[in-house]
Amino acid sequence: MKKRIAILPGDGIGPEVCESATQVLTEIGRLYNHEFEFVYGDLGGVAIDKTGSPLPEETLSICKQSDAVLLGAVGGPKWETLPGHQRPEQGLLGLRKQLELFANLRPVTIYDSLAEASPLKNEVIEGVDLLILRELTGGIYFGEPRERRGEGEQETAVDTLVYSRSEIERIVRKGFEFAKERRGQLTSVDKANVLESSRLWREIVDEVAGDYPEVSYSHMLVDNAAMQLIRNPRQFDVMVTENMFGDILSDEASMITGSLGMLPSASMSQDGPGLFEPIHGSAPDIAGKGIANPLATLSSLTMMLTFAFKMPNEAAALQDAIDDVLEKGYRTADLTSDSSKALSTVEMTAKVIEAL
Amino acid sequence: MKKRIAILPGDGIGPEVCESATQVLTEIGRLYNHEFEFVYGDLGGVAIDKTGSPLPEETLSICKQSDAVLLGAVGGPKWETLPGHQRPEQGLLGLRKQLELFANLRPVTIYDSLAEASPLKNEVIEGVDLLILRELTGGIYFGEPRERRGEGEQETAVDTLVYSRSEIERIVRKGFEFAKERRGQLTSVDKANVLESSRLWREIVDEVAGDYPEVSYSHMLVDNAAMQLIRNPRQFDVMVTENMFGDILSDEASMITGSLGMLPSASMSQDGPGLFEPIHGSAPDIAGKGIANPLATLSSLTMMLTFAFKMPNEAAALQDAIDDVLEKGYRTADLTSDSSKALSTVEMTAKVIEAL
Ligand SMILES: CC(C)[C@H](C(=O)O)[C@@H](O)C(=O)O
Ligand SMILES: CC(C)[C@H](C(=O)O)[C@@H](O)C(=O)O
Numbered sequence: 001m002k003k004r005i006a007i008l009p010g011d012g013i014g015p016e017v018c019e020s021a022t023q024v025l026t027e028i029g030r031l032y033n034h035e036f037e038f039v040y041g042d043l044g045g046v047a048i049d050k051t052g053s054p055l056p057e058e059t060l061s062i063c064k065q066s067d068a069v070l071l072g073a074v075g076g077p078k079w080e081t082l083p084g085h086q087r088p089e090q091g092l093l094g095l096r097k098q099l100e101l102f103a104n105l106r107p108v109t110i111y112d113s114l115a116e117a118s119p120l121k122n123e124v125i126e127g128v129d130l131l132i133l134r135e136l137t138g139g140i141y142f143g144e145p146r147e148r149r150g151e152g153e154q155e156t157a158v159d160t161l162v163y164s165r166s167e168i169e170r171i172v173r174k175g176f177e178f179a180k181e182r183r184g185q186l187t188s189v190d191k192a193n194v195l196e197s198s199r200l201w202r203e204i205v206d207e208v209a210g211d212y213p214e215v216s217y218s219h220m221l222v223d224n225a226a227m228q229l230i231r232n233p234r235q236f237d238v239m240v241t242e243n244m245f246g247d248i249l250s251d252e253a254s255m256i257t258g259s260l261g262m263l264p265s266a267s268m269s270q271d272g273p274g275l276f277e278p279i280h281g282s283a284p285d286i287a288g289k290g291i292a293n294p295l296a297t298l299s300s301l302t303m304m305l306t307f308a309f310k311m312p313n314e315a316a317a318l319q320d321a322i323d324d325v326l327e328k329g330y331r332t333a334d335l336t337s338d339s340s341k342a343l344s345t346v347e348m349t350a351k352v353i354e355a356l
Numbered sequence: 357m358k359k360r361i362a363i364l365p366g367d368g369i370g371p372e373v374c375e376s377a378t379q380v381l382t383e384i385g386r387l388y389n390h391e392f393e394f395v396y397g398d399l400g401g402v403a404i405d406k407t408g409s410p411l412p413e414e415t416l417s418i419c420k421q422s423d424a425v426l427l428g429a430v431g432g433p434k435w436e437t438l439p440g441h442q443r444p445e446q447g448l449l450g451l452r453k454q455l456e457l458f459a460n461l462r463p464v465t466i467y468d469s470l471a472e473a474s475p476l477k478n479e480v481i482e483g484v485d486l487l488i489l490r491e492l493t494g495g496i497y498f499g500e501p502r503e504r505r506g507e508g509e510q511e512t513a514v515d516t517l518v519y520s521r522s523e524i525e526r527i528v529r530k531g532f533e534f535a536k537e538r539r540g541q542l543t544s545v546d547k548a549n550v551l552e553s554s555r556l557w558r559e560i561v562d563e564v565a566g567d568y569p570e571v572s573y574s575h576m577l578v579d580n581a582a583m584q585l586i587r588n589p590r591q592f593d594v595m596v597t598e599n600m601f602g603d604i605l606s607d608e609a610s611m612i613t614g615s616l617g618m619l620p621s622a623s624m625s626q627d628g629p630g631l632f633e634p635i636h637g638s639a640p641d642i643a644g645k646g647i648a649n650p651l652a653t654l655s656s657l658t659m660m661l662t663f664a665f666k667m668p669n670e671a672a673a674l675q676d677a678i679d680d681v682l683e684k685g686y687r688t689a690d691l692t693s694d695s696s697k698a699l700s701t702v703e704m705t706a707k708v709i710e711a712l
Contacts, residue, residue: 119477160515
């Protein structure tokens, strides 16, 4: 097959991990007889530096004309003093909105060989395999009005959390779909004892549930979910929630593994190109040193192969290769305390290609 | 001294733990020559059953005429099908607003003798001693409009997150005050890369900081805070944040200890009576069995003695008594897997009184 992939390296270690990803994809293309074409675009700080905008028109059109988008990372201290709407993150938020990437998938699984790295006890995390599904284009991230009002002591700042029935329904439906293909269990997280939007959310979950009799579902308050994720993460299969709760809970859940450098994510629309990215940030402290861990980005590629390209065999082969290098004991600097044994980004990439 | 305390037993195990608290307070009064007068009021489900309202006028006036309020717990399955504004929780939210309890204190400390119960590794939680200060009367909990709009697919639900400069300033100032009296370190948690209200929050923190040169402070995004609380909770001294973030993060932080049955809280106003309550809920599954752990409620009394009554010696004596019974190995059912050794609420209370 022929696939066109928009590569947005972004800032910090973004270019290094994206370089790793294109090499691995090229190898997969060679092995499985696909043609992967890469088209590059700027996003975030690097885009601000070149064009003044964190999301240039050209980048957007490159993405729209692709079958999938791979993003490195955006942001860094250099751009932190810019006014809010000119920050690198705005590029990412704009891209989510423009591509209508309403469904953010954040799987959390434990690599046995890395379980030690978790701050949680081994018996708590053993066998954890959960998927957080976060609504990504609505809620308080985009609601209007969002503004300052009044002056002096009376000055107020306002944000608006708003959801429409259709916005809630499409993400909730995705939640049931994923649960159906997994272990058949969906937890919908809200704050229905306080928020009007959560009460609508809960209503819709109860309605949509009728179409999925094979899925057993429940409601959980967000404060309780924040506890349960640590107390007993194994109780969860798929968790579906709104944008801001998803932001907080998915980052919390990522800590269950203790290895941020390993975790992928995918953001999908109804039928346009999806966006795939590692969940770690731009890590400005190690940028340019060639020591970044590429595995979260490669793991994001397995999601691209699965969801965007419907290439389950290729995805499985890549996941096996990642498991393989870890079991053989290969580690990047973030995964080992013995720095003399740490592989560079390039070396780790080579090991994965070898394992393929 | 003479002090009048409003006791709101509430629902579930609330009456049992409040009974324990009044016995212990009476003993402290005897030992230290204070007169503690108890006035009882209804709140939550029990109030709905008796009066139709989760916060009857009489309860409010009892609280306003007291020097402090002790709350057991509110809520239970019996009232969960009632419409939103008639639920037991509304009684609690109303009380917070009416008494202007804008500062919610949630200390998290580890009892060495219970460290085993934590889902986190011992080396992660050793020596944790943090205070989460949550804004409790503003933000999205109370902002207007909060409503449904439109119909059918177009139906939307709206909540409003609003903060005024003065609301932010008073809680932030409390944060700096507490940090100053503790280890001099304040972490302000927001989502300034997305929310207008967080940008105002951050501005005010930077301004107020000028008055506290002895406190070192920093800003942290809420998603990162949710990670850092698990990754390395020892890095925090005082954390100050807005209402909803505080709800989520304080419950997450409570899991660090693994012993919900141990954690107290205090909610304070500028100069009216404060409200003190265990953070565990009404636990309907064990209500009426006489096996509830009273220690979180007794620990809330130490906060009452400290903050409401300025009785540091009495507070220290009570805390020592709690430490003492734990070190001697006394446990309620929630704290031990050996149920034959579990003390009842009454027995545990007697042990604490003995230790006093
Ligand atoms: C950078 C920021 C705006 C973003 C978010 O809050 O969505 C990030 O935290 C994420 O989760 O991708
Ligand atoms: C019962 C509920 C409204 C309340 C809240 O969200 O504030 C509770 O979770 C708490 O933290 O005291």
